[in-house]
Amino acid sequence: MKHGKKYMETAKAVDRAKLYDPDEAIALAKKSAVAKFDETIEAHIRTGCDGRHADQQIRGAVVLPHGTGKTVRVLVFAKGVKADEAQAAGAEFVGAEELIPKIQNEGWFDFDVVVATPDMMGVVGRLGRVLGPKGLMPNPKAGTVTMDVTKAVQDIKAGKIEYRLDKTNIIHVPIGKASFTEEQLADNFQTLMGAINKAKPATLKGQFLKSVTVAPTMGPGVKINPLKLV
Template identity: 45%
Template sequence: MTQPTALSRKRGKNYAEKAQLVEKKSYPVSEAVELLTKVSTAKFDATAEVHIRIGADMTQADQLVRTTVSLPHGTGKKVRIAAFVPDEKIEEAKKAGAVLAGNADLVKEIEGGKIEFDIAVADPTLMKSLGKIAKTLGQKGLMPNPKAGTVTTNVTKTIGELQKGRIECKMDKQGIIHTVFGKISFGPKKLEENLTAILQAIKEAQPPGIKGVYILSVTIAPSMGPGIRVQL
């Protein structure tokens, strides 16, 4: 078992005890998620995170990884969705579950600094009008994007998928994909199925430009607690 480090001791006795449960090895997915449910140091229902390091040259456009995946059991988080749609689709979007739906009025709210949503979707006909707020939304990772599946003619379907747990997976500047795959309370089986869905989607999204080792490492962790390496 892993011995407590100076850092883990600094984090507290509880963290040090949990860290000792994790060995310095890579675990099969089923064992990793089983262990994950035992190492959270949070006093609340922690989020299950996964960090996937990709063997990509970040200066090459043909090596960037970006995909979406529908988690079988969702993320455990209720997402607030804003829909930029024509007038005739506003009620449809609201009935589908959007907390905000509109066009010019919604743009004006955001220009005024009011952003009260987690994900934005847009009808293609509204994309031009989002130019005024593209920088604001982009800085927060909220700008609708065709590659993320958030620019769509079928807003109702997209909102439904997002509510059920469709997530986007993309690399940061260091070539690492950070995302979540549920809550610790989901238990090992559901967490394993969600994690497997993410790993499969990322494998299928391998860009042709990456010729060497594609996935370098996979680490899972509770939002508060030690990381666990997963066998590739």
């Protein structure tokens, strides 16, 4: 993969062989974000888990203290009072069965997170094939299947993010924008790592955090010493 001049310049500042302290790594990642847009700073956490085993799956959600810097559009599947609550909490879209053909047939995806009340999961289940691959399927572990739609919507708006293992047992999550202060990014990162350490499967043998890297959207990755995060 060919990289541009800017990338090559910023990459020089990062020692590929070094494992940095968390604060130093975050400062470097922030400095490496030189694109013309406000880049997202992401954390990539390689675990020692084997996601093929149900007891080693990691999935959950955490509210980042300073949010993600992104405006998140929320769709809530609910009826009656719960639909009113969702609207009052600030959900962009609220509906029930009538949304199924719109998503299924018209390919409507103007939303980033889907929340559903438990009684609506039968309806939402019909969208499993289209929502699942996009990571949009509501899930009780992530707090997106709930009767408390007000809290769910408010948490998402405040900067709640979901974390889960991908097929290669890596967790990819945003921890903020390059325009955030180093302190804000560090706060968000520590909050995220606290949640992930708590989610460590009891059955796991050996090292849990294999490698942890922070990187801006268009910049080089900066490796963090995982022993500093336990």
